[in-house]
Amino acid sequence: MAVPVAFFAVFFAYPVAAIVARGLKTDGTWHLGRIGEVLAQSDVRHVLWFTTWQAFVSTALTLLVALPGAYVFARFDFPGKQVLRAVVTVPFVLPTVVVGTAFLALVGRGGLLDELWGVRLDTTVWAILLAHVFFNYAVVVRTVGGLWAQLDPRQEEAARMLGASPLRAWRQVTLPALAPAVAAAALMVFLFTFTSFGVVQILGGPTFSTLEVEIYRQTSEIFDLSTAAVLTMIQFVAVGAILAVHAWTVRRRETALRLMDASATARRPRGAGQWALLGGVLVTVAVLLVLPLAVLVQRSLGPPGFGYYRALTREDGGVFLVPPIEAIGNSLSYAVAATLIAVLIGALAAVALTRRDAGRFVRGFDALLMLPLGVSAVTVGFGFLISLDEPPLDLRSSWILVPLAQALVGVPFVVRTMLPVLRAVDVRLREAASVLGASPWRVWREVDLPMVRRALLIAAGFAFAVSLGEFGATVFIARPDRPTLPVAVARLLGRPGDLNYGQAMALSTILMVVCAVALLVLERLRTDRTGEF
């Protein structure tokens, strides 16, 4: 427990506190009156209002679109299911700069909707909402679908036999079992859309602003650190509240359910209704998720003979000091380092959280580990910059800073994947081993490790994919001669000219393929689906 606590204290709490203090403290005096002043501004209240309502609507819309998908993925067997499940998860780990650009092609001018019906949604709030569905579809499919696949369908069938109507059987048997998973998924989507940054900035234009966007503007553009500090604190409180509710629903979900192997519950669809449902979900996935990704690929294929891809190997002397292709190697090596850190810290935390004697404090730590998901990258980035600059923590110019920042977002995924599995290990096995004289380390190696090895690999895969796509904090601290893929894409997009644009699209496609492959490998490993992601 000590290691993860220390890790979060040093690399999360301390930098964030440092930047907040910089904004609110001058010459040793705190200016807490700023909080009231900032809250009194109508602009700020407008931002708060927009942040909240768009998160509510985005969450509702995501549930509406993704729940049928969760059902289909859970209960139906169809060719290409594993590949498709990996594909729908790709958006979740892609950087928003890339996706925002592709998404515009779908709902913007000349996009599919425009050509079919003359409907354009760019710079309307609809574009933001649809993009949020695009990004978070996988959260619902994986969280809800994962549990759904393991619910014993015979329970519902038994209710039907006893005379219940299909609706009633579903409402009284399946729904109560699913409800906590739906609530957990909804809260995660709410958290991600509440703190939405890239989507709102790119698709919303300058008229819409979430708290996260406003923190970025105040810090990075207007340089009003005290306003940024107050907004950071507001976001902190909101995210803390969301996570507290989330932790509560997660605990409720751990009530005993009759679970069975997912492969036994899925079957080929039967009857026109089920085929129509499958078809509907596949069309939704194709239009909403696959199409924007396809647009990226299409734009990367400019000149014949993969000209943009070949251009990546040339040193252009301009944007980078190295050929852009090297970003792939950088990204991979950073992601490996970040994964190692995240798995180590996350596994230690998960083990500590499953201990029988874990008190309330430790259980509260469960929710705290999720906080980095809800704190703005610019806050963390600036925090790193001003707090990790002196011995013994002079890391500011060290390469390790990038994997550390990426690991911060990876750890929550590791913890969430490992916890359910670890909790399922029968305590009596451990006790028996200790009674027979095994050391704690040996107990872990002989009892826990074989059971959690798979979960550990899945967790590592997720941390790896998330690290590959991390943009916000990385762009702050990545060194210029070692840009990561998302950073390289953003820099190429920042220059005029065909080759720069084409190379950005080619690199995005490569990033997408690498993420998809990582997720596909993960799919192969995945048998236990009680995890949340």
Next chain:
Amino acid sequence: MVGTLAACGSSDSGQGSGDSKTVTLVSHDSWAASKDVIAAFEKQSGYKVDVLKDGDAGQAVNKAILTKGNPQGDVFFGVDNTLLSRALDNGLFQPYEAKGADRIKAEYRVDQDKHRVTPVDTGDICVNYDKKYFADHKIQPPKSFDDLVKPAYKNLLVTENASASSPGLGFLLGTAAQYGDDGWESYWKKLKANGVKVVDGWEQAYNEEFSGSAGGKKAKGDRPLVVSYASSPPAEVVFADPKPSTAPTGVAEGTCFRQVEYAGLLSNAKNPTGGKAFLDFLLTQRFQEDMPMNMFVYPVREGAQVPTEFVKYGPQAKDPETMDPAKIADHRDQWVKSWTSLVLK
């Protein structure tokens, strides 16, 4: 992979530790220089150059100010005239008059009594137009700010958010210089009535909305006028394969606002001697002539040659709008605020 990681670790030794053999440059993402030019400086001066690029220009300045007590490097390059006062007021730089400062064209010199900053390059923010669109529709492309509010150009212009993007801010300052403190607001009212579209950043405006750029063509952009740089047309030629015989875009010469970028020796720099040598280097003929094709800006040194592509496809505006950094400092925040409520709300 392990090899790359090991390399990451080893090449960092000495970086940031302030040893006298390394000079560290802090800059924004657009910094670029030819390898052989840097190598020549390293050989001649005996210093190894380390570069830290820190996001966009505004972000880089803000980060430098935050870390000024324990700076990340010795020299900062890339604060422009719109942000200069923020850097100077916060004491980011220490005085040093670079060798060759007497060769800087007079109009770019500022802070003459203290020499806290050295002008390095200049560029114009101008409305670019899509040549094909105007040829196809048989209308003349606009030439001036006044033209942009004419009915012929209704719904054709896309610009950037002045509070978030430096070309967006430059364009606003250009109109303020042209129409004065009292006139610019009514000009923007007319521009708004004429259908100007505002997006958040240059990337979207140029690569998504503008019909004349390579990216915009692929994205089916439908706005033939965009606020960008005078050097964007040559970039469209240089970064094309095969290279076209003429630039697909042009510049409306009467809509330009001149940007000047400065460098300075950071306060508390650990290697001030090396930093001074590097500032001298930035003003040498060799660096000044290398700069245009790398950063798409113009030299400030008298007699420095600009590449033929620049002369051919993107000549510098003859009479751009300019503004004293002190005036920008006094008005920037208020102007941006009024502009936001006028144009965005």
